[in-house]
Amino acid sequence: MSLDPDDPRPPYVQITNLLRAAILTKKFAPGEQLPSQNELTKRYGVSRATVQRALRDLEQEGLIVSRQGKGVFVRVRTERPMELRTHIEQAFTEESVTIDFSGFSGETLHTALLEPIDKIRSGKLRPRSIKLRILVPDTRKPQAIPALLESPDEQPSRPVKGRRAKETPHSRAHRIMLRSTQAITAAVTELESLGLAEEARVNVRVHGITPSFKLYILNQRDAFFGFYPIAQNTVPVGRKPTKILDVLGLDAVLFSYSHSDDRGHGAEWLEQGKLWFDSIWNNLGEDFDVWEELTEEDES
Incomplete structure (x- = not known):
């Protein structure tokens, strides 16, 4: 080692x-x-x-x-996250790749994309078209979660835009969302600029609903769904350990549904999942420019 x-x-x-x-x-x-x-x-x-x-x-x-x-x-259950990564990598073996994601920030999606993108850069994978749609909450606006345990009635402040701005759980959540969506957008769109894909596009939309679950739809044929546990968590807010109520995305157990599942209602669930995603995307989603704001790390 x-x-x-x-x-x-x-x-x-x-x-x-x-x-x-x-x-x-x-x-x-x-x-x-x-x-x-x-x-x-x-x-x-x-x-x-x-x-x-x-x-x-x-x-x-x-x-x-x-x-x-x-x-x-x-972690005791290390196989669970790897299952999603395996399926996402498998999705990239096809000529046209589509991924629809709805969740809290996109952190897990970013991690799962790293390996297939590296394989595209090395020539091991050669998709012609890559299209991602990302639905995340508008963390610039009030959200039920995260919330300070010491002061549950705290109102969210504006997102952090510099080192002197006071950070809150809400502005921290906004910074995490920005960091994840920016990283995904940069990594995917670079593939087109490098000539490694004919088309590589990422669209991000925000909405006013605090997510209670995460959803991945891969190539319109496979879906992964998991509820967000909400629990007390200690996180750095303004570099100070702070107790908050938080969504624990890494602890979400994912259930899979496929169009080819003949053992139950997988195909029906997949169709309903696609309808739900499109309904939020088209009716509540607002286009979000991930580069409009810089994260604290970018500014430094």
Whole structure:
């Protein structure tokens, strides 16, 4: 588990891949604690920030979970997020790729897209057309979740636009949504500019409903659906650990439905899911320019 000096990928990507492989091959068992950040920093000869970036990516994939004051642990059910990633990668083997997503921020979708996009860049996958539609809540406006536990009646403030702006749970949620949709848009549309796809398009629309579930529709033939658990969570708000009521997207158990499912009502559910998505997209969705606002990280 050492870094390859001849590997052109950034060290954090190599560390992410090494730890992911160790988790999926059960070298780190479900529930087992990973080495501390200090131990990983010494092992790989990198900065603490590099290790933190790798761990953050693994946490976004749903492979690990951080427990404040205790460390980082392998999730008990690591197969669940990988199932979605496998199906998304399979969707990219077709000539025309369509993905419709409705959820809270798009973080998990961004993570699931990384590998197929890397394979397109390396020539292993060659879709001709890629079209993504992303439906997320308008976090510039009042939302029921997230909410401060100390002050449930707190009204959301404007999104963070600079380091001096006061961050709230709502502005933090807006920043996460922006970061995810910007990353997806940049990665996908770049494929067209590089000549790796004839068409690569991402459309984002926002609406005023606080999501209670996430939905993925792949190539109009397969759907993945999961409810968002709502629970107390401690997150950094303005760099201060803050207790909030939050949606836990990584803990959402996904149920799959397919047009080819002859064992139940999969095809009927898929059609209803598509109708629901189109109804929100067409009647409540407002076009959202992800580049209109910059995240705090962009401005720095």
